[in-house]
Amino acid sequence: MTxxxxxxxxxxxxxxxxxxxxxxxxxxxxxxxxxxxxxxLRECIRxxxxxxxxxxxxxxxxxxxxxxxxxxxxxxAEACAACAAECERHAGHHDHxxxxxxxxxxxxxxCRRMAx
Amino acid sequence: MTxxxxxxxxxxxxxxxxxxxxxxxxxxxxxxxxxxxxxxLRECIRxxxxxxxxxxxxxxxxxxxxxxxxxxxxxxAEACAACAAECERHAGHHDHxxxxxxxxxxxxxxCRRMAx
Amino acid sequence: MTxxxxxxxxxxxxxxxxxxxxxxxxxxxxxxxxxxxxxxLRECIRxxxxxxxxxxxxxxxxxxxxxxxxxxxxxxAEACAACAAECERHAGHHDHxxxxxxxxxxxxxxCRRMAx
Amino acid sequence: MTxxxxxxxxxxxxxxxxxxxxxxxxxxxxxxxxxxxxxxLRECIRxxxxxxxxxxxxxxxxxxxxxxxxxxxxxxAEACAACAAECERHAGHHDHxxxxxxxxxxxxxxCRRMAx
Numbered sequence: 274m275t276x277x278x279x280x281x282x283x284x285x286x287x288x289x290x291x292x293x294x295x296x297x298x299x300x301x302x303x304x305x306x307x308x309x310x311x312x313x314l315r316e317c318i319r320x321x322x323x324x325x326x327x328x329x330x331x332x333x334x335x336x337x338x339x340x341x342x343x344x345x346x347x348x349x350a351e352a353c354a355a356c357a358a359e360c361e362r363h364a365g366h367h368d369h370x371x372x373x374x375x376x377x378x379x380x381x382x383x384c385r386r387m388a389x
Numbered sequence: 390m391t392x393x394x395x396x397x398x399x400x401x402x403x404x405x406x407x408x409x410x411x412x413x414x415x416x417x418x419x420x421x422x423x424x425x426x427x428x429x430l431r432e433c434i435r436x437x438x439x440x441x442x443x444x445x446x447x448x449x450x451x452x453x454x455x456x457x458x459x460x461x462x463x464x465x466a467e468a469c470a471a472c473a474a475e476c477e478r479h480a481g482h483h484d485h486x487x488x489x490x491x492x493x494x495x496x497x498x499x500c501r502r503m504a505x
Numbered sequence: 506m507t508x509x510x511x512x513x514x515x516x517x518x519x520x521x522x523x524x525x526x527x528x529x530x531x532x533x534x535x536x537x538x539x540x541x542x543x544x545x546l547r548e549c550i551r552x553x554x555x556x557x558x559x560x561x562x563x564x565x566x567x568x569x570x571x572x573x574x575x576x577x578x579x580x581x582a583e584a585c586a587a588c589a590a591e592c593e594r595h596a597g598h599h600d601h602x603x604x605x606x607x608x609x610x611x612x613x614x615x616c617r618r619m620a621x
Numbered sequence: 622m623t624x625x626x627x628x629x630x631x632x633x634x635x636x637x638x639x640x641x642x643x644x645x646x647x648x649x650x651x652x653x654x655x656x657x658x659x660x661x662l663r664e665c666i667r668x669x670x671x672x673x674x675x676x677x678x679x680x681x682x683x684x685x686x687x688x689x690x691x692x693x694x695x696x697x698a699e700a701c702a703a704c705a706a707e708c709e710r711h712a713g714h715h716d717h718x719x720x721x722x723x724x725x726x727x728x729x730x731x732c733r734r735m736a737x
Contacts, residue, residue: 292524299568306663315654322670323450323457329561330446334439336531340471341439344464351460408640415684422547431538438554445677452647555682555689562678566671573671576699580692587688 283387288335290383294353295328297376304369317363320356327352346384353381399503400451406499407448410469413492414441420485433479436472443468462500469497515619516567522615523564526585529608530557536601549595552588559584578616585613631735632683638731639680642701645724646673652717665711668704675700694732701729
């Protein structure tokens with residue numbers, strides 16, 4: 274028999290997903306700024322940054338168990354979805370984009386569950 | 390004849406409302422932490438902080454005209470509404486709460502317009 | 506023979522210390538806002554918040570390996586030292602203060618090493 | 622006879638300089654991401670972002686009159702100096718870089734005064 278997942282476990286899991294996504298976005302943006310094909314990565318840098326900012330706020334609200342966290346998770350899921358879609362376009366060429374897309378998709382899923 | 394309001398004007402107005410609300414929340418939280426009746430102001434300090442964080446992110450997304458700004462405005466409107474409702478309960482006793490409630494209501498209204 | 510510690514290892518360790526301290530400060534501030542003796546905890550709430558903000562910025566600069574990280578670490582070490590000193594005064598009464606003080610001291614030490 | 626400048630006036634002036642610099646950095650980074658010569662602007666985008674983050678934190682600490690503000694101003698002055706130096710290299714080609722450099726120099730000067 275599986276144990277029911279508590280809200281505290283869901284919040285902890287979502288916090289970890291946000292911090293992992295924040296880091297992947299920071300790393301991806303920095304790496305994009307060094308790539309020879311930066312011309313193709315403009316939107317990626319932009320979305321990495323928005324997504325990092327959304328993840329950072331959401332992570333802090335989860336840490337303090339703020340009543341605002343469902344609204345932040347809703348926004349964060351949208352930021353993650355947009356960033357993942359762009360990073361997936363470059364995932365074949367750049368490992369940092371592939372890793373970022375994966376972290377964004379996990380964070381998106383976790384945030385949607387919290388926002389529901 | 391009145392001029393139609395452009396999107397750029399709406400974003401500028403919303404940015405100013407977010408910065409004014411951010412500042413009012415920071416000032417209110419600091420002042421609450423010095424009040425003799427701090428026991429009554431616990432929730433006010435808490436909501437001031439969440440609202441300040443929401444306003445800070447939303448302001449930055451508006452500055453960079455991010456595509457994420459409608460989602461941030463939606464979250465920010467909820468943060469402002471919650472903070473205003475609490476501050477209004479203390480508005481008769483504390484000027485900083487009255488001023489914060491007013492800034493929150495203006496920001497809430499402006500953010501709802503951007504999120505629509 | 507011990508291996509020399511690389512700069513990348515030091516940055517990783519400092520990043521982890523900043524995130525742990527950020528979380529301990531958020532948890533401590535939230536818990537203080539619920540304590541019956543909140544009157545004694547005003548400065549603790551205040552310093553928790555400043556320290557959390559300093560740790561959050563420093564963590565993000567370390568994630569992106571920013572050239573600004575030594576300056577951020579210097580500021581963060583001061584924020585951690587001030588927060589730890591206050592939390593230590595309440596460590597006998599509140600577990601969240603004791604845990605926060607410990608996280609702050611670890612982060613302070615790690616940030617001083619990075620700033621050197 | 623000139624009036625002596627009070628600390629509250631200096632803090633208010635520094636807060637305004639930080640907010641103006643934050644906005645100029647956000648606008649410059651966004652505009653750089655659209656420029657045909659983005660290849661020359663990699664470091665500019667990077668420093669705009671660090672400087673924006675430093676200004677955002679410093680502005681909030683000034684709003685709440687935090688005891689940590691001198692340390693934040695010291696860090697912010699360094700961030701502004703680095704961003705200004707880079708933006709000045711592109712000031713002849715891009716108005717957003719020229720305006721950003723000017724805002725950075727004003728903020729740097731104001732922050733150095735606060736940190737002294």
